[in-house]
Amino acid sequence: MTTYTMSVQVDRPYDEAVEATRAALTDQGFGILTEIDLAATMKAKLDVDLPPQVILGACRPPLAYEAIQVDPSIAAVLPCNVVVRALDDATTLVEAFDPDAMMGLAGAGALDSVAADAKQRLTAALAALTTSTQED
Structure with a gap:
């Protein structure tokens, strides 16, 4: 599986x-453009129960602008989605769409530096979550 x-x-x-995820993303220059309470949406639309989880649409405007200048169609995969999902009462999974996978969809080339920058920042944000947990 890819x-x-x-x-x-x-x-x-x-x-x-x-x-903590919001703070870590902010520290890396991302803003949250959208927020979808996935559990509440699925309950309202399908009457099914999911663990608490939210999709945060994170955007770093300079990266988005640079990418759109190279390929305006890349806007279809913006912003970067970050999902925060409860695993149990004390454990949470935080996952972000990998910019390398996004570039696989868009094709390699001029967007490589944008993807690399986004990946570095998202990786740092995720790493900050485990560091802040150990320090607390």
Whole structure:
């Protein structure tokens, strides 16, 4: 199976992990453009229960602008989705769409540096979540 996400498991409750994820993304220059409460949406639309989880649409405007200048169609895969999902009461999974996988969809070339920058920042944000958990 092809891996298309980068993830980290954190030893903290869901609500704390969501706030820590927001902070880690902000520290890397991302803003949150969209937020989808996936569990609430599935309950409302399909009457099914999912663990608490949210999709955060993270965007770093300089990277988005650079990518759109190279290939305007790349906007179809923006912003970068980051999912925060409860595994149990004390453990949460945080995963982000891997920019390398995005480039696989768009094709290699001029967007490589944008993908590399985005991946470096998302990787740092995910790493900060495990570091802050160990320091708490």
